[in-house]
Amino acid sequence: MNTNTVKISSSNLNLYYGSNHALKDVNLELYTNKITAFIGPSGCGKSTYLKTLNRMNDLVPNVKIEGEVLLDGENIYDQRVDTTLLRKKIGMVFQQPNPFPMSIYDNVAYGPRIHGIKNKSELDDIVEKSLKGAALWEEVSSRLKKSALGLSGGQQQRLCIARALAVEPEVLLMDEPTSALDPISTLKIEDLMDELKEKYTVAIVTHNMQQATRIADHTAFFLVGEIVEYAPTTELFTVPKDKRTEDYITGRFG
Amino acid sequence: MINQVVLPAQHGVSTSNSIYNKRSRISDSVLLVLIYLCASISILVLVGIMGYVFVRGIPAISLTFLTSVPSTIKGTFGIIGNIVNTLYIIVITLLIATPLGVGAAIYLNEYAKGGKIVRIIEFTTETLAGIPSIIFGLFGYVFFGITLGLGYSILTGALTLAIMVLPLITRTTQEALKTVPVSYRSGALGIGATKWYMIRTILLPSAMPGIVTGIILAIGRIVGESAALLFTAGSGYLLPKDFFGKVFESGGTLTIQLYLCMQKAKYSEAFGIAVVLLVIVLAINGLAKFLSHKFNTEVKES
Amino acid sequence: MQPKTYSIFSGHGSKSGIERAAEVIFTICGFFAVLAVASISLYMLISGTPALFKVGILDILFGSTWMPTAASPSFGILYVILTSIIGTAMAILIGVPVGVMTAVFLAEVAPPKLTKIVRPAVELLAGIPSVIYGLLGILVLNPLMYKLELKIFAGSTTHQFTGGANLISAVLVLSLMILPTVINISETALRSVPQHLRSASLALGGTQIQTIFHVVIPAAKSGIVTAVVLGTGRAIGEAMAISLVSGSSVNIPLPFNSVRFLTTAIVSEMSYSSGLHKQVLFTIGLILFAFIMIINISLNNILKKGDAQHD
Numbered sequence: 001m002n003t004n005t006v007k008i009s010s011s012n013l014n015l016y017y018g019s020n021h022a023l024k025d026v027n028l029e030l031y032t033n034k035i036t037a038f039i040g041p042s043g044c045g046k047s048t049y050l051k052t053l054n055r056m057n058d059l060v061p062n063v064k065i066e067g068e069v070l071l072d073g074e075n076i077y078d079q080r081v082d083t084t085l086l087r088k089k090i091g092m093v094f095q096q097p098n099p100f101p102m103s104i105y106d107n108v109a110y111g112p113r114i115h116g117i118k119n120k121s122e123l124d125d126i127v128e129k130s131l132k133g134a135a136l137w138e139e140v141s142s143r144l145k146k147s148a149l150g151l152s153g154g155q156q157q158r159l160c161i162a163r164a165l166a167v168e169p170e171v172l173l174m175d176e177p178t179s180a181l182d183p184i185s186t187l188k189i190e191d192l193m194d195e196l197k198e199k200y201t202v203a204i205v206t207h208n209m210q211q212a213t214r215i216a217d218h219t220a221f222f223l224v225g226e227i228v229e230y231a232p233t234t235e236l237f238t239v240p241k242d243k244r245t246e247d248y249i250t251g252r253f254g
Numbered sequence: 255m256i257n258q259v260v261l262p263a264q265h266g267v268s269t270s271n272s273i274y275n276k277r278s279r280i281s282d283s284v285l286l287v288l289i290y291l292c293a294s295i296s297i298l299v300l301v302g303i304m305g306y307v308f309v310r311g312i313p314a315i316s317l318t319f320l321t322s323v324p325s326t327i328k329g330t331f332g333i334i335g336n337i338v339n340t341l342y343i344i345v346i347t348l349l350i351a352t353p354l355g356v357g358a359a360i361y362l363n364e365y366a367k368g369g370k371i372v373r374i375i376e377f378t379t380e381t382l383a384g385i386p387s388i389i390f391g392l393f394g395y396v397f398f399g400i401t402l403g404l405g406y407s408i409l410t411g412a413l414t415l416a417i418m419v420l421p422l423i424t425r426t427t428q429e430a431l432k433t434v435p436v437s438y439r440s441g442a443l444g445i446g447a448t449k450w451y452m453i454r455t456i457l458l459p460s461a462m463p464g465i466v467t468g469i470i471l472a473i474g475r476i477v478g479e480s481a482a483l484l485f486t487a488g489s490g491y492l493l494p495k496d497f498f499g500k501v502f503e504s505g506g507t508l509t510i511q512l513y514l515c516m517q518k519a520k521y522s523e524a525f526g527i528a529v530v531l532l533v534i535v536l537a538i539n540g541l542a543k544f545l546s547h548k549f550n551t552e553v554k555e556s
Numbered sequence: 557m558q559p560k561t562y563s564i565f566s567g568h569g570s571k572s573g574i575e576r577a578a579e580v581i582f583t584i585c586g587f588f589a590v591l592a593v594a595s596i597s598l599y600m601l602i603s604g605t606p607a608l609f610k611v612g613i614l615d616i617l618f619g620s621t622w623m624p625t626a627a628s629p630s631f632g633i634l635y636v637i638l639t640s641i642i643g644t645a646m647a648i649l650i651g652v653p654v655g656v657m658t659a660v661f662l663a664e665v666a667p668p669k670l671t672k673i674v675r676p677a678v679e680l681l682a683g684i685p686s687v688i689y690g691l692l693g694i695l696v697l698n699p700l701m702y703k704l705e706l707k708i709f710a711g712s713t714t715h716q717f718t719g720g721a722n723l724i725s726a727v728l729v730l731s732l733m734i735l736p737t738v739i740n741i742s743e744t745a746l747r748s749v750p751q752h753l754r755s756a757s758l759a760l761g762g763t764q765i766q767t768i769f770h771v772v773i774p775a776a777k778s779g780i781v782t783a784v785v786l787g788t789g790r791a792i793g794e795a796m797a798i799s800l801v802s803g804s805s806v807n808i809p810l811p812f813n814s815v816r817f818l819t820t821a822i823v824s825e826m827s828y829s830s831g832l833h834k835q836v837l838f839t840i841g842l843i844l845f846a847f848i849m850i851i852n853i854s855l856n857n858i859l860k861k862g863d864a865q866h867d
Contacts, residue, residue: 080274088761098752111760282765292657357585386793450578478685
């Protein structure tokens with residue numbers, strides 16, 4: 001039996017890019033300390049939905065968002081919301097590893113610093129803890145002052161995870177975090193995610209259905225801006241209720 | 255499988271963990287104010303310069319001003335001589351610099367095999383672009399004026415300016431050549447055209463708007479140039495008596511005349527010339543914008 | 557290729573005359589810039605060095621008395637060199653922050669519509685002939701400076717009144733003249749910073765301003781340094797705009813002193829100089845040329861480093 005505490009819930013969420021209705025009445029709940037995967041063909045809205053959860057879509061010109069997203073019961077689209085606090089609580093890892101062109105240390109310390117932590121030893125602790133949390137500490141502890149751009153793609157992506165962890169988020173959004181990586185790096189990050197969910201609520205967008213079955217507790221299937229089906233992962237992949245889900249997971253389209 | 259769903263306790267706005275605690279960051283506001291301040295300084299200064307020059311200069315402009323030469327007997331002042339000199343220098347400079355600059359760009363983009371030679375040429379082109387005009391003036395004075403014996407003349411000035419605008423024309427032509435798709439080249443060469451034929455019939459026509467933009471920008475530099483002309487073209491202000499002979503006589507451009515007026519504290523005449531110069535600069539800017547815009551859209555369409 | 561025989565092995569030898577002539581002509585054009593830089597360097601050396609030996613290198617470079625037309629002339633240009641260095645440095649100190657902030661405004665803060673209006677205006681600023689800046693300097697800045705001078709040095713018996721033609725006026729004109737260069741190049745550099753770096757910072761809870769100052773500007777560093785170097789080159793080489801604004805005597809470069817820059821010394825004295833005086837002016841030109849070459853070479857190195865970073 002599963003005990004699921006709702007961390008984030010969106011209700012009747014609609015999103016328009018200009019006249020393009022990109023998300024249609026999305027109702028979804030993310031559960032605390034669980035991994036939720038969003039799957040679906042390209043352009044189905046799964047990444048767009050992920051970005052509404054930390055309001056990164058606000059930055060897109062001509063975007064209009066309607067509906068409600070509750071984080072611990074607080075509507076993140078409320079006027080009173082401080083988006084920087086919101087994004088501190090909801091971390092994000094992008095599809096392409098995007099370390100800053102600075103040292104490994106400064107990359108991880110970036111978040112804590114902008115949130116006002118200046119104490120050197122405190123920062124040292126955070127950096128070490130975050131890099132350990134992202135399973136990267138062993139590989140980089142001897143070269144923290146070296147440029148992050150010298151790391152391999154997989155290491156860079158784990159550095160980006162460490163960077164996100166350093167601000168102590170509660171939720172971690174991952175937008176196809178392994179699509180730019182080789183299989184071994186992918187495996188490392190999948191292993192890492194299993195550990196991450198003990199402390200964080202995780203949502204991941206993935207193109208790879210096997211990945212969803214390997215790591216996710218729940219999976220949502222998106223199609224042209226709508227959620228077709230949302231269920232525990234095993235259920236969705238073994239006994240899909242919707243014909244379209246079945247077609248997709250058996251590879252008949254997409 | 256049974257999913258027992260537990261909803262979180264709705265916590266109030268007062269909680270320290272709430273995302274509703276909007277913070278105001280003083281450092282952010284200070285920096286934002288700074289950004290706006292600097293931008294407004296830049297913009298206001300520009301508007302101020304243009305406005306001031308026009309307000310003070312337009313009253314000085316009259317038909318006599320534009321169509322006569324200074325006359326001590328009549329006590330009138332006019333800049334037609336300087337306008338003609340400026341035109342002379344523009345034409346001669348471009349006649350020299352355009353073939354050289356375009357040729358250099360063709361060499362760099364189409365013939366040079368890359369590596370060290372290209373690096374050296376590109377470095378010297380950059381260097382040439384960075385040399386201040388006063389140095390060009392000194393060089394032109396010594397080399398063209400004294401060594402070649404051309405003295406203070408329009409030709410000396412034009413030769414000097416030709417070297418000065420060379421990098422500008424080379425670079426804009428290079429940029430234009432780079433935007434010509436490789437498929438055009440291979441298409442022509444593939445059907446057996448020779449390289450020179452390909453350059454003449456495919457490359458140059460496609461790059462022409464870019465080259466013309468470069469030439470227009472060069473005209474802008476020539477019109478605005480003063481330090482390089484002071485010791486080379488001199489300050490003659492009379493109309494030419496002999497069309498070709500003028501080339502070997504001294505001739506001050508509009509900017510030189512403006513400088514001389516300033517030295518003599520004839521400020522209203524100076525502002526009159528400044529207005530004429532600004533109008534030319536505005537026109538050149540607009541023309542270059544128009545052409546490069548047209549060029550860009552054409553490339554995108556193809 | 558148009559081989560006379562139909563062999564595909566026709567190498568260079570069988571190219572037609574026109575083909576070969578075209579190649580040769582283009583090659584000559586290509587090397588013209590090299591030739592020009594070489595001749596300019598050579599001529600500057602030839603014309604600039606004689607005075608160094610006639611007057612004595614130390615006497616010229618470190619002498620502080622400039623009396624070129626006196627009965628027993630003295631050609632110390634220390635103050636002229638110092639004026640150029642200090643004046644340029646001050647112009648950079650004023651012009652670069654304002655320019656970079658304006659670039660930040662255009663690239664990061666301003667609504668696109670406003671950028672569309674302001675950017676062409678800035679480009680226009682770059683095209684305004686330098687004599688016009690000089691004209692405005694004389695008629696707007698100098699009177700202001702004179703008022704300031706009268707207030708500050710009221711009752712002073714030692715101060716030489718300049719009528720406002722002083723170092724500050726020249727520095728302000730110079731900082732204004734480097735603005736377009738700094739703005740244009742910095743803006744390009746800021747815009748070329750990949751969007752994903754901004755997203756990364758924002759997603760960590762950084763504000764827009766924090767993102768700009770902690771991520772975007774550092775990432776655009778090499779471009780901004782390029783802007784500074786080019787601005788330095790422009791400021792140190794500017795002559796006509798400041799020749800009348802900066803005053804007409806050689807002095808220690810203090811804010812309210814009338815001063816001569818390397819460039820303005822040449823501009824204002826060339827026409828009436830002769831003999832050794834003229835040769836010394838060429839030496840001044842040579843020193844200016846040396847400064848410019850140093851700037852060019854460091855610029856080249858910066859650009860190379862920037863390229864290496866991107867690889």
